[in-house]
Every structure is written in structure tokens, then in C-alpha cells.
Amino acid sequence: MRFSNKFRLLMALMVCAVFMVASPAYAKDKKVRVYKGKPAKYVFLFIGDGMGLPQKGATEAFTGEQLLMNTFPAQGMTTTYAADRFITGSAASATSIASGQKTNIGMLGMAPNQKHVKSIAEMAKADGKKVGIVSSVSIDHATPAAFYAHVPTRGQYYDIDVALSESDFDFFGGGGLKDVTNKKKNSKNYKGNALDLIKKAGYKVVTDKEEFMALKPADGKVISWNAWLQDSKALPYAMDMRPQDITLPEFTAKAIEMLDSPEGFFLMVEGGKIDWACHANDAAAFIQNTIAFDNSIAKAVEFAKKHPKDTLIVVTGDHECGGLTLGFAGTKYGSYYDALKPQTISFQQFSDQVVPLWKEEHKGNASFEDFQPTITHFFGLEFEGDAKKNPLVVKDYQLAMLKDAYARTMKDETEFKNPELYNLYGGYDPLTVTITHVLNNNAGLGWTSYKHTGVPVATSAMGVGSSSFNGYYDNVDIAYKIMAVMGMTPKVHAAINNAEFASN
Ligand SMILES: [Zn+2]
Known part of the structure; x- marks a missing residue:
């Protein structure tokens, strides 16, 4: 309540952006960061980019059916703001969700002071787990990159592609790579063609659907994208897909097959084009992509049913997009x-x-x-x-x-x-x-923006430790909750957050 009252007052006074930067203090939800049960062996994190409550509500009204993610036993609300702006962006938000670190707009895998922070994915890898990253947009885009890269500017695609080659993660799937040759010339450290580096690091590169469907765990580390990348190296919109295209649910199912192992895994799946369709104010496109995202979650639920005592599935949005609402004056x-x-x-x-x-x-x-x-x-x-x-x-x-x-x-x-x-x-x-x-x-739908908005999003969870995802908390708490359920210690991150962002 402290935050919301204070913020309302600030809004009323129409204070300048500089003042707003210093104002939000995230809700420190200490009790739910402590999980005392057996750690989860298999952990899924689904991020619907641009998926706020209106996006979910419109999709349910369109299909007449409840979304699978909305049937999960734990439902929470999550605030999303960045360290330096109330309305967040995908890089800052994904860094919060991946590492528990509030950061500035555009920054990936680091605090505002550029100190690198470890993501859940990197911590899982260090713990000997398998790791997979799937997205419907380019695999070096802000949301997926927050799990393996550490750069001050999300547009440093070449550096992100190099970081991918050095990640040692087991499976990357979905969209392609945006700048393997440093065309943008924004890297200070050119090491050669990043795709060559990825291959040299032992990744099998697969873009053909038949070859993709035939992939087996014995193939080792894999990076795969759909042969047709529609815009900015992203998968086509769900409603534009042809039979020969690889869908987000197919990428998710393959990731599960490739990662399933006795040591366990962490898999992040992003529905990235929900956001892009909302930027463009296209309801039919975001609805079909939200359905595809929910069908990807179904693949994880299928897996969880076979491993109910060892699996956690978390679904969240990084922010709302478009200022969508379910009603229109006309x-x-x-x-x-x-x-x-x-x-x-x-x-x-x-x-x-x-x-x-x-x-x-x-x-x-x-x-x-x-x-x-x-x-x-x-x-x-x-x-x-x-x-x-x-x-x-x-x-x-x-x-x-x-x-x-x-x-x-x-x-x-x-x-x-x-x-x-x-x-x-x-x-x-x-x-x-x-x-x-x-x-x-x-x-009967209204749009108010071509950008993101600051409304909170919903977070849903099922499985081991899922009850800790009930309640109202900030996006950094998602990282802490997942780390707690995975048996990881997030104290380093907490120290950074407390010192720099929760001073008031
Ligand atoms: Zn966006």
C-alpha cells in the first residue's frame, strides 16, 4: 500500500520523470522467498511479452474458453516498473524476472551500475542442470538474451550472439540471430562471425522442419530456427503460419524432449509477438499468438503430469502493451x-x-x-x-x-x-x-498506446512451491521465488537491490 499511495500522489502532482525514477520501492515479499521443501528438478518459466490481463481476457472472450494458464492453482499480481522509468521495457523487465535485479531501460543482465548479475538459467547451468531458451522472436532479442547475456544496451546483438555461443546452454529454439557479423558495428570486441563461434562451441544448427522433428537428445547442443523468419528474424505470427513452419508449441515440445534428463532442467519460453501485435494494435494477431503461447504451456503441463512432485511451471507477462482495454466508447x-x-x-x-x-x-x-x-x-x-x-x-x-x-x-x-x-x-x-x-x-476493444503501459500483470504457477506465487509482488520477486524453489541462494542479488533501489 505504501507504494501505491505514494505513487498516486506523485501522479496527481504530475512530477517530472527524474523524481519518478527515485520513487518506486519494490514490495519486498520476504516470507515467500523462503521455500523449505525439496527443490524442484524441472522448472519452466513462460513469459508472455506484452501480455497483461486485457490480452488474456480478450483471448478468453474470443475463444469462449478459459486459458490453461488461468486454471493454475496459484495466481498473483506483479508490478513491472524499471529502475529509471515507471513504464518498463522488455530488457529491464526480463533482467528483473531472470535475475531478481531492478535495472535501467535497455540494460540486460546487469545492475544500473553495470555490475553483472547471474540469471536463474546461468545458476541452473552451474548446478549441472540442462538449460533451454525458446522464443517466437529472435533468440538474441531482449527477453531471451536476459537469461544468458550481460550488455548495457539491448541493441548489441553481435555481443549477445557471442554470449550465446559461450553460454553452454543446451537448447535454443524459435527465431534467428540478428547480427552475427557485427553489421551494426556496435561491438567493441569483434571475435569473428558469431554463427561460426556457435558452431565451434559444438552447437548443431537446424532450420529444416523435418530435421528439427527428428532431433534427439543424442544430437547434443542445438540451436534451431524456423526457415521463414517474418520480421526482424522472428517466427511468423501464428495466424500467418503455414504447415511447413515450426510453431512455438513444437519448439517447446522439442525443448522438453531434448532437456529431459536425470539432472533436471530449466526452460524459459517467451511468447514474444504478443507484444509486437499489441504495439501495432492488432487484436486478432495478438489473440492467435496468445493461444499459441497457451498451447506451449500445455506441453509443460503434460510433462508436469508425469513428474508432479518435481516440476514447477511459472507463467508471467513482462508488461502490458498497447494500453488495451475491454470496452470502447463507440x-x-x-x-x-x-x-x-x-x-x-x-x-x-x-x-x-x-x-x-x-x-x-x-x-x-x-x-x-x-x-x-x-x-x-x-x-x-x-x-x-x-x-x-x-x-x-x-x-x-x-x-x-x-x-x-x-x-x-x-x-x-x-x-x-x-x-x-x-x-x-x-x-x-x-x-x-x-x-x-x-x-x-x-x-468493443480500445487501444490507448503504441507502446507499453504500467499496469501490473498476472503471474500464474502450478507444481512444486507454486503457492509462493500467490499474492501481490514485484517482478524481481519472481526470480527470488523460482530460485528458492530450485534451492538456489539469491542473497547477492538481494544486497544489490536493497542498497541501490529500496532506499526509501
Ligand atoms: Zn514491446
Whole structure:
């Protein structure tokens, strides 16, 4: 309560960012850091990037079914802020969850003073356990990297790729590597092509689905990514996947098969594109990715049923994204989630493939009316009919918005410095983001941002020591709770946090 009252006061006074930096004190939940039972041998940590309560609630309303993660016996609420900003980013948040260390925006595996901190994954490896890291975005992206890299800036992809080669972790799977040759030239320590270093370290590199499916523990250390990487070396959105693509649940199942061993394992799985879809305000895309994430959790639950006395599964989000809420002024008390079902393609695929093709074929000679059937085809929105009765019918004011956006898209406008235009389109293709706004609003969903928000997230747990995940606590406590259940001693980290961030 101390934190929330104080924070509310600060918000009311509209104090400057500098003041806010010093203000949040994390809720030290000492009693749940002590676990006295037998340590868990198999530990899963699932991180839904950008997955707050609205993302989970919308997915359940869409499918009509409860998410598996929401059936777990332990349910907690988690605050997410960074050391230097109330609204966190994936690097700072993942560092907190991985190591119990509050840090600054953009920093990975280190305290704000650049002192390196050990992640649960590194501690598990040192304890002789197998370790796996799976993500639907590039495997050197902030969330996965927080478990094996220590860099002051998350964009140091080359250094992160080198750290991966030196990690000795057993399984990496999902997206690819962003900068194996130091193209960005932001590494001060070039050691040669990072993929060569990864191979030299004994990793088998697999990108073919058949070869992937045939992998066996005897193959040793593996790094694997899907042959088609859609954007920024990430897996395609779940709704854009083709049969020949490797899904997040398939990567998770293979990781379990590869890691299962008498010494036990730690496996982190990130649903990374829930976040990306929410940045772009595309509800159908984040819902399908949340379903894929939940299906990945199902693989862990299957395993836990065979080893109920030795397994802990923890599921959390690193922050909310998009300022999503389950209600919209235009629909009052109405919710029409079925309106999201005709959408068959993600915003990304639409703006990468459909829009450029249209531009090329019509060279600016086509009107918005000419384009309407394409919108109906991919999103289900209709341009005739009674908008009062059918949420798929575009309202008059929405038609004006779409026409405006279409004109800007045809003129290749995508970067908007003007604040009014930024509010409308963010950094996205104007037409695409307007289509998802219209469709999502008509379904009864509201977006308030193209960035993350500061609302707390939910943390769920089942299995050994799971009851310690009930309650209201900060994201650093997730690391402490997991370490406690794994029989690790987190005292070094506690000292750093207490000295530097909990002074008030
Ligand atoms: Zn994000």
C-alpha cells in the first residue's frame, strides 16, 4: 500500500520523470522467498511479452474458453516498473524476472551500475542442470538474451550472439540471430562471425522442419530456427503460419524432449509477438499468438503430469502493451469478439505483402473504393449494410478515417512526427493500422498506446512451491521465488537491490 499511495500522489502532482525514477520501492515479499521443501528438478518459466490481463481476457472472450494458464492453482499480481522509468521495457523487465535485479531501460543482465548479475538459467547451468531458451522472436532479442547475456544496451546483438555461443546452454529454439557479423558495428570486441563461434562451441544448427522433428537428445547442443523468419528474424505470427513452419508449441515440445534428463532442467519460453501485435494494435494477431503461447504451456503441463512432485511451471507477462482495454466508447456496453474472426492475416503480412503489391500494380491510379474488396477479403470489414446491427460494417466516420489513411499509404507516409498523426498511426502503415483500429473498436476493444503501459500483470504457477506465487509482488520477486524453489541462494542479488533501489 505504501507504494501505491505514494505513487498516486506523485501522479496527481504530475512530477517530472527524474523524481519518478527515485520513487518506486519494490514490495519486498520476504516470507515467500523462503521455500523449505525439496527443490524442484524441472522448472519452466513462460513469459508472455506484452501480455497483461486485457490480452488474456480478450483471448478468453474470443475463444469462449478459459486459458490453461488461468486454471493454475496459484495466481498473483506483479508490478513491472524499471529502475529509471515507471513504464518498463522488455530488457529491464526480463533482467528483473531472470535475475531478481531492478535495472535501467535497455540494460540486460546487469545492475544500473553495470555490475553483472547471474540469471536463474546461468545458476541452473552451474548446478549441472540442462538449460533451454525458446522464443517466437529472435533468440538474441531482449527477453531471451536476459537469461544468458550481460550488455548495457539491448541493441548489441553481435555481443549477445557471442554470449550465446559461450553460454553452454543446451537448447535454443524459435527465431534467428540478428547480427552475427557485427553489421551494426556496435561491438567493441569483434571475435569473428558469431554463427561460426556457435558452431565451434559444438552447437548443431537446424532450420529444416523435418530435421528439427527428428532431433534427439543424442544430437547434443542445438540451436534451431524456423526457415521463414517474418520480421526482424522472428517466427511468423501464428495466424500467418503455414504447415511447413515450426510453431512455438513444437519448439517447446522439442525443448522438453531434448532437456529431459536425470539432472533436471530449466526452460524459459517467451511468447514474444504478443507484444509486437499489441504495439501495432492488432487484436486478432495478438489473440492467435496468445493461444499459441497457451498451447506451449500445455506441453509443460503434460510433462508436469508425469513428474508432479518435481516440476514447477511459472507463467508471467513482462508488461502490458498497447494500453488495451475491454470496452470502447463507440460500442458502450457491447462486446462483439466474433467480428475479429474473419481476419485471416496479421497486420504485418498485410502491410508487407498486400499493400506493396497493390501499390505496384496500380501505381497510384486506384481509389479507396477499388481497394475495399481487398479489406473485406482479409479483415471481413463491410462497406454496405446496417452498422447498428453488424459490427463488421464500417461507420461513416470510420470510412473517412480509412480514406484519409489510404491516401497517406499511397503516398508512402509511415513516420509521423506530428503528434496528431502519431496518435492516429504510430509508426505503422496508416491504412493497415486504421483497418485494425476500426475492426477492434467495432468488436468493443480500445487501444490507448503504441507502446507499453504500467499496469501490473498476472503471474500464474502450478507444481512444486507454486503457492509462493500467490499474492501481490514485484517482478524481481519472481526470480527470488523460482530460485528458492530450485534451492538456489539469491542473497547477492538481494544486497544489490536493497542498497541501490529500496532506499526509501
Ligand atoms: Zn514491446
